[in-house]
Amino acid sequence: MLIREIQEFQKIRKDARAYFCYLLQRNLPNRLPNIGIDVIYEGLERIVHEIPGANAAYILDAGGKQISKMITVKEKYKNFQVEFNQANRTYFYKAVKEKKCILTDPYPSLIGGDMVVSAAMPIFNDKGELLYVAVIDLPLDEILKFVHQERGDTWAHNFNRVVYGIFAGALFAICVLLFIDGIKMFFTYTINNIDVKKMFESTILITLSLALFDLVKTLLFEEVIGEKEDHPFAIHKTMIKFLGSIVIALAIEGLMLVFKFAMIAPQKLMYAAMLLAAVTFLLIGLAYYMKNVGKDIK
Structure with a gap:
């Protein structure tokens, strides 16, 4: 089943990236002066409540360290916080390198080991300096179901x-x-x-x-x-x-x-x-x- 889900994800990857990056760009400010973490947090909260199937959303600083608690509607994720540096995680360095919203390939989650896909968007100030990276983790099966429902197929x-x-x-x-x-x-x-x-x-x-x-x-x-x-x-x-x-x-x-x-x-x-x-x-x-x-x- 996992192989089939990964193959299916490759087919809908373009649509999934377009939709989730649209949500991030619509709800999060970028390339503006004085962008505070509270504004990013509130924007991620709106997105998580709009996508109930999402595992969690969180904020990383410019060095890749998690600086917010988990934003989630799922109880098991609420008290979980990754303390170590996540600069080597794909969702962080790819978003920083490409300087735009990205969608990762499926990978085992740090919480529970389930297959997830992460959407990540770098947040810059008005001078182009990296401030944060906003990340949303989505279960692979949920993202397939969600995109198919959105497409109506x-x-x-x-x-x-x-x-x-x-x-x-x-x-x-x-x-x-x-x-x-x-x-x-x-x-x-x-x-x-x-x-x-x-x-x-x-x-x-x-x-x-x-x-x-x-x-x-x-x-x-x-x-x-x-x-x-x-x-x-x-x-x-x-x-x-x-x-x-x-x-x-x-x-x-x-x-x-x-x-x-x-x-x-x-x-x-x-x-x-x-x-x-x-x-x-x-x-x-x-x-x-x-x-x-x-x-x-x-």
């Missing part, structure tokens, strides 16, 4: 998962039926009677069930569970396996037709030849596709 996302799940289930049922029928045909006609035609038909059914299984696996993991591979070749790999199985099934069918027509209807051999020619062109196209995909990745 939670319902659509769940609907897509349900639809893809239904299709994956239906295709898996077909896959199982094809496999069972192929195995049954193989043992019924090849072991007892050595029927070559039925043996080929059984092979086709099992091959098609394998192709469908690859398709079901892709739908299930990528669209329902949400565990997508980051490698750029991932989607192409699935397509190649699926098309490869189809090519094998069609080639076997073409071979069957050649034997069948050669024995009972020689005048129809041209149809078998046309099917094999189509399979050949499909195989050439697949090879060209694989070559170009590999070239793009390199």
Whole structure:
């Protein structure tokens, strides 16, 4: 689940940063004379109450030391205060270095070890001197939920998962039926009677069930569970396996037709030849596709 949440965060990171930095910039004064810590504290209080899911907000001085108590609505964070210097924490040095509001990658919280994301904004006086760094810690799961709700895509996302799940289930049922029928045909006609035609038909059914299984696996993991591979070749790999199985099934069918027509209807051999020619062109196209995909990745 954690890997999935981190992957999901990368998708909504831009929107999350825009929203939380907007809140910080709207509520906190910056680059003005005589900015006191009380004003920063009050601004962070407003933000925390606007985002109930936030763990806590706090203020660091120009050296990275926490100089305020935790601003939070959660009891377990109220009396917690980090005494040591936080200048080496990502949210501090990145905000200071970039001189703008930043949103960190997910990391284990100092309190409890839960995965959190921090939004931090440096506060300067009118002379451009660093005064404070305001920080808000947000749980990773809460930030995902919050941004999806703000974007209004939670319902659509769940609907897509349900639809893809239904299709994956239906295709898996077909896959199982094809496999069972192929195995049954193989043992019924090849072991007892050595029927070559039925043996080929059984092979086709099992091959098609394998192709469908690859398709079901892709739908299930990528669209329902949400565990997508980051490698750029991932989607192409699935397509190649699926098309490869189809090519094998069609080639076997073409071979069957050649034997069948050669024995009972020689005048129809041209149809078998046309099917094999189509399979050949499909195989050439697949090879060209694989070559170009590999070239793009390199």
